[in-house]
Every structure is written in C-alpha cells, then in structure tokens.
Amino acid sequence: xxxxxxxxxxxxxEAAIDLAEFRSGWRVLILSLxxxxxxxxxxxxxxxxxLVIPLQEAFGWxxxxxxxxxxxxxxxxxxxxxLVGWFNLRFGMKRVTIISLVAIAFGYLATTQIGGSIWTLxxxxxxxxxxxxxxxxxxxxxxxxMWFDKNRGLALAIGLxxxxxxxxxxxxxxxxxxxxxxxxxxxxxxxxxxxxxxxxITLFWFSLPQGLKVSAEENAGRLDTNQLPxxxxxxxxxxxxxxxxxxxxxxxxxxxxxxxxxxxxxLRDKGISAENAGLIFGCFGVSLTTGRILIGYLLDRVxxxxxxxxxxxxxxxxxxxxxxxSNDFWLMAFAAVLVGFGAGAEFDIAAFLVxxxxxxxxxxxxxxxxxxxxxxxxxxxxxxFAVFLSATGSYSSMLIYSVVCTVLGPLLIxxxxxxxxxxxxxxxxx
Numbered sequence: 001x002x003x004x005x006x007x008x009x010x011x012x013x014e015a016a017i018d019l020a021e022f023r024s025g026w027r028v029l030i031l032s033l034x035x036x037x038x039x040x041x042x043x044x045x046x047x048x049x050x051l052v053i054p055l056q057e058a059f060g061w062x063x064x065x066x067x068x069x070x071x072x073x074x075x076x077x078x079x080x081x082x083l084v085g086w087f088n089l090r091f092g093m094k095r096v097t098i099i100s101l102v103a104i105a106f107g108y109l110a111t112t113q114i115g116g117s118i119w120t121l122x123x124x125x126x127x128x129x130x131x132x133x134x135x136x137x138x139x140x141x142x143x144x145x146m147w148f149d150k151n152r153g154l155a156l157a158i159g160l161x162x163x164x165x166x167x168x169x170x171x172x173x174x175x176x177x178x179x180x181x182x183x184x185x186x187x188x189x190x191x192x193x194x195x196x197x198x199x200x201i202t203l204f205w206f207s208l209p210q211g212l213k214v215s216a217e218e219n220a221g222r223l224d225t226n227q228l229p230x231x232x233x234x235x236x237x238x239x240x241x242x243x244x245x246x247x248x249x250x251x252x253x254x255x256x257x258x259x260x261x262x263x264x265x266x267l268r269d270k271g272i273s274a275e276n277a278g279l280i281f282g283c284f285g286v287s288l289t290t291g292r293i294l295i296g297y298l299l300d301r302v303x304x305x306x307x308x309x310x311x312x313x314x315x316x317x318x319x320x321x322x323x324x325x326s327n328d329f330w331l332m333a334f335a336a337v338l339v340g341f342g343a344g345a346e347f348d349i350a351a352f353l354v355x356x357x358x359x360x361x362x363x364x365x366x367x368x369x370x371x372x373x374x375x376x377x378x379x380x381x382x383x384x385f386a387v388f389l390s391a392t393g394s395y396s397s398m399l400i401y402s403v404v405c406t407v408l409g410p411l412l413i414x415x416x417x418x419x420x421x422x423x424x425x426x427x428x429x430x
Contacts, residue, residue: 230359
C-alpha cells in the first residue's frame with residue numbers, strides 16, 4: 001500500500017524492541033539465564049541458609065563460624081574473576097566453560113567428604129570458585145554482550161534475572177534433599193544441576209556470533225580478538241573512566257549488600273512484627289526483578305549514565321525513609337521497593353557500562369577486575385555495618401553511610417560522558 005505515491009512502512013519507534021537479535025540469540029539468552037542461576041556464587045549464596053543448621057547439628061560448628069565460609073567463597077571468587085578472562089582468551093570460552101562445569105560438579109561431590117575441623121569447609125568453599133571459574137557470571141555476561149547490541153541492556157537484565165530463579169528454586173530444592181538424606185544431599189543436588197542440566201545445554205547451545213570465531217577452534221569457542229573493537233587490557237586499566245566505574249559501583253554495592261543483610265532486623269527494631277517485616281522484605285525482592293528488566297530496557301534507549309545514576313540513587317531515598325521515626329507498613333514497603341530497585345539494576349549496569357565504554361576486546365579480563373573489586377566491597381560491607389551497629393547500638397550510622405554511597409556513586413557515573421562507538425563485528429554484520 002502507498003500513501004501519496006510513497007510506500008507505507010510501520011513506524012520506527014525508539015521505544016520498540018528490535019526482535020531480530022532475540023530471534024537469532026534466544027538460545028544464548030536462555031543458556032545464560034540458566035548459567036547465571038546455577039553459578040556457584042548465586043546457588044551457594046542463596047542456598048547456604050539451608051545448610052547452616054544441618055552442618056551445626058552434624059559437626060557442632062557455631063553459626064558465626066559457619067558464616068565465615070561465605071567470606072572464603074567471595075575471596076576465592078575474586079581470584080577466579082581475574083583468571084577466567086585470560087583462560088577464555090587462551091583456550092576458548094566454550095572449552096573453559098565445559099571443563100569448569102565438570103570440575104565444579106566433582107568439587108561439589110568432594111565437599112560431601114568434609115568433616116572434623118571447620119577448616120575443611122573453608123577449604124572447600126575456597127576451592128569451588130576456582131574449579132568453576134569458567135561458569136561464573138562473567139562468562140555469561142560476555143556471551144550476552146557479544147550476541148546483543150541494540151538490546152544489550154534488556155538481554156543482560158533477562159539473563160541476570162537468573163539469580164531470582166536461584167532464590168526461588170535452589171533453597172527449597174536443597175531443603176528437600178536435606179530432609180530426605182542429610183546435609184550432603186545439598187551438594188549432590190548442586191553437582192547434578194551442573195552435570196545434568198547446564199552441561200548438556202552448554203554443549204548444544206553455547207556458540208559465538210559469526211565473525212568472532214577462530215575457525216580452526218570454533219568448537220572451543222575461541223575468540224578472534226582482532227574482530228572485537230575496544231580497549232586492550234592495559235589501556236582499560238589506564239583509563240580514568242574505568243576506575244570511576246569501579247569506585248562508583250563499589251560504593252553502591254557496599255551500601256546495598258549491607259542493607260540486604262540488615263533490613264529485617266532493622267524493621268523489627270522499629271516495632272514491626274516478624275511477619276510484616278518478611279512481607280516488606282518481599283517487596284524488595286519483587287522490585288529487584290522488575291527494576292532489573294525496566295532499567296535494562298532503558299539502558300538501550302537513554303543515555304546510560306543518566307539511567308544508571310537515577311536508578312542507583314533510589315536506595316538513598318529509601319534509606320532516608322528508614323531513618324525516619326515512622327514504622328508505617330506501606331511507607332516501609334515503599335522504602336524497600338526503592339532499595340530493591342537499585343539492587344536489581346547494579347549488576348546489569350556494571351556489565352553494560354564495561355562493554356559500552358571499553359568494548360569487547362578485553363571485556364572478560366576488564367569485567368573480571370571490576371567484579372573482583374565489587375566482590376571485595378560486597379564481602380566487607382556486612383563487617384563494616386556490624387562495626388557501625390556495635391559502636392552505636394542502632395542502624396542510623398549504617399543508613400547515613402548508605403545514603404552517602406548511593407548519592408556519591410551515581411554522581412560519579414554522570415562524569416563518564418559520551419560512550420565510544422564500540423560495536424562487535426557480529427552486530428555490524430546484522
């Protein structure tokens with residue numbers, strides 16, 4: 001059909017989602033979502049609560065000592081994040097991922113043999129991220145960044161929503177197994193998730209876009225970095241903007257992680273019942289997922305630093321509401337929603353900004369450094385908040401610290417300026 005002699009076309013709206021990338025990359029999107037859901041940092045972090053009492057009953061280890069296992073997990077993850085980018089470039093992403101999936105499964109099975117000293121648990125939690133380095137989130141976000149360009153933010157948001165799947169599925173599954181057998185069932189289940197679920201999907205669906213493969217090593221998933229635009233590792237480390245990203249996101253993450261671990265007891269101190277405190281924290285979980293998808297959509301269409309700054313500053317408003325005297329249920333729920341909105345966006349924003357501002361040439365290594373620093377901030381935040389609470393006897397100093405971090409971090413992001421026009425060869429070919 002024509003109008004006044006001209007062909008009629010569907011309106012081209014910036015708000016519309018370009019489905020072409022999803023049609024070509026939907027397998028990689030699903031694979032990445034499942035990979036992030038089963039990754040060790042997500043599954044052990046969310047499922048650890050189901051292990052505390054069974055391990056205490058089995059070995060007599062104190063709960064405080066058991067919590068230190070997560071510190072060993074995070075500490076080892078920092079090292080793994082620095083290594084995986086180099087291994088992916090040297091040996092190929094798919095090969096490293098498959099080997100890691102097999103290794104982490106046997107690592108989980110070996111963990112069923114711990115006992116006696118609690119240091120055997122610490123050693124296991126320190127070794128597991130090293131064994132599974134190829135299936136940490138850095139691999140899955142790199143894969144999504146290479147397959148998606150116009151819809152990169154939305155694809156990252158969907159893939160990283162796998163952590164919500166983890167929180168919903170893994171703890172009940174581990175609890176069910178522990179009830180049938182004992183604490184060892186939890187590690188057997190985690191091993192089976194990697195071997196029976198993620199490994200087969202990886203074997204069939206893990207692939208790089210055409211134009212980015214080294215032909216002789218296609219099945220290994222080796223990258224032809226000459227086809228990838230962006231900064232080298234050394235150039236990235238020397239970039240002022242890279243360290244602005246590192247500092248800004250570390251500040252925000254330290255505040256959010258501390259808030260996650262402190263919100264329920266803080267609400268109880270306000271005189272809110274345990275049931276209502278749980279419901280309010282449930283609002284945090286819902287907004288985390290919805291915020292992640294909305295921010296991912298906006299990152300593709302609006303200046304990314306502005307979207308990032310607005311979303312990551314929302315927890316500051318939530319903290320100010322928590323600082324007030326009110327214990328109104330709906331006001332506290334709104335505060336939790338604001339904190340959750342920022343918490344849902346921070347990982348997506350980190351992966352998006354590193355790819356957008358520094359390119360894909362050395363994404364794995366640069367994002368590994370970035371996430372390593374963020375992991376350190378996440379591990380130290382609960383300790384810092386414990387010091388605040390011990391020194392003051394209230395959560396006020398913690399909330400003031402969180403306000404400062406979630407204002408200063410977003411302001412730093414606004415200084416990034418316009419992003420370079422880094423596009424992958426795959427995106428250009430499409």
